[in-house]
Amino acid sequence: MPWDDGSIYQHDKYIFTIGCIQAVVDAHPNCNFLFGGDWNLCKNGCYSTELCVRRFCTDNELCWIDTCTDHIDYTYHNDTNDHYSLIDHFICSANLIGEGDKSAIMVDGLNTSDHFAISLKINLHTLLGGLGSSAPSITKLRWDRANLQLYQSVCAQSLASLDLPLDALLCTERECVKHNCDLDCYYMDIVRCLNTASVPAVPRVKTGVEKHWWSQELDELKSQCIEITDQWRSAGYPRSGEMQAKVQGSN
Numbered sequence: 001m002p003w004d005d006g007s008i009y010q011h012d013k014y015i016f017t018i019g020c021i022q023a024v025v026d027a028h029p030n031c032n033f034l035f036g037g038d039w040n041l042c043k044n045g046c047y048s049t050e051l052c053v054r055r056f057c058t059d060n061e062l063c064w065i066d067t068c069t070d071h072i073d074y075t076y077h078n079d080t081n082d083h084y085s086l087i088d089h090f091i092c093s094a095n096l097i098g099e100g101d102k103s104a105i106m107v108d109g110l111n112t113s114d115h116f117a118i119s120l121k122i123n124l125h126t127l128l129g130g131l132g133s134s135a136p137s138i139t140k141l142r143w144d145r146a147n148l149q150l151y152q153s154v155c156a157q158s159l160a161s162l163d164l165p166l167d168a169l170l171c172t173e174r175e176c177v178k179h180n181c182d183l184d185c186y187y188m189d190i191v192r193c194l195n196t197a198s199v200p201a202v203p204r205v206k207t208g209v210e211k212h213w214w215s216q217e218l219d220e221l222k223s224q225c226i227e228i229t230d231q232w233r234s235a236g237y238p239r240s241g242e243m244q245a246k247v248q249g250s251n
């Protein structure tokens, strides 16, 4: 990963690289993942990019593995400026490791790199037999793109078909078991109606597919870029002049 020196430029570079890894994850929806190496940050809350890595883990149900530091507590060493840090990590699908599993730092005189190697034992059984059986993908509802009119009409129709539990609503007995059950059922019925109505009216997307750094502004820039490229194409791909300058500027 790019080095995080605290500058905005390096920060953006880091986020961009996370975006590239996210694209790999998105392209392989039913796979387990194991990312290991120099993440160029410690798990100590001092790096601006740490939050981004943590979010990447949460979004994709990945675990950021702790390192066993019983014998040595750094993986990178710069003897010239006396800098030691633990910046090499494994991040993997939760089902590949057991609870509390840690990665180990491998100190070996033959390793002349300024990084020590790290190792992690993973659940080979899951890796071999579990392909395609990783955690079910999580979807979220895109209310900003919903057909609210359709939602409203399907909702109204199915809610109207529910019977109001009048006896339960009018019951004055404290802790009444029978009517508590009726109210629970009524509640579940309402939730079912709302969920059913969302199916035709609200698009669902897999979490992680839409990049969290993508914004409305980028959406507009993207459509401008497509428009200009279309104009350039229909003008016969000019290699100079105003049109070509526009295409270069938009990319």
Ligand SMILES: [Zn+2]
Pocket (backbone or CB within 6 Å): 168, 171, 172, 173, 176, 177, 178, 179, 180
């Ligand atoms: Zn009652």
